[in-house]
Amino acid sequence: MAVDAFAVLAEPTRRRILDELRRSDSSVNELVEALTVSQPTMSKHLKVLREAGFVSCRTAAQQRIYRIETRPFEALDEWLKPYRELWTRHLDALERHLDNLEY
Amino acid sequence: MAVDAFAVLAEPTRRRILDELRRSDSSVNELVEALTVSQPTMSKHLKVLREAGFVSCRTAAQQRIYRIETRPFEALDEWLKPYRELWTRHLDALERHLDNLEY
């Protein structure tokens, strides 16, 4: 995982951008209108997201169409894995416990 | 998910603390020695983690034994869910494609 993926996601506006892009690819202006932030602010957030690999963009005439990329999310999922075991193991133990109660 | 869970995880030292606690519960001093940070810094990070629910602690004599908590990780997992679908769907499509190639 890019070392600073969490820092990138720490910004609420950036999470809203990703949330929006998850639904559909969008131009910068569409995002500006959807999230009610200034255009320069949007461009800056998109730059951060782009450099961290969360989004990519293609040029369409004068517009830049941004698109969500899954790689960093997969990395996050991977990071979460060992922690996930902590609670799934607990659940397994609980299941076994409940199973035992049935006897 | 606590609104600022990502901000909490954005700190590398805090991630190392969680990594350490995932292995075993530890006192503050054990963590200080394991991660080579000053004791006040450690206490501050632990406070942040505690307030965000990532860890809990019990008192044992003069020591505080910290322990990892799974709840915020489950919330993170939950947040990740819709994004996870993005790439699993892609994988499914790939599988179908490969299956088709077999004919």
Next chain:
DNA sequence: GCCTGATATACCTTGACAGGCATATGCCTG
């Protein structure tokens, strides 16, 4: 009750980062 060890907090300084405004760049159309 005092001393010591373990941990928490207060205060200060510093650096990173977000947003606002102005401006630059890039691309299309006439």
Next chain:
DNA sequence: CAGGCATATGCCTGTCAAGGTATATCAGGC
């Protein structure tokens, strides 16, 4: 190639969080 959108960047300012040092709290043993 001029003018107009769409987007990016530069500069400035305010905010906030992290780490360092000093100090406070708190529990146990003598």
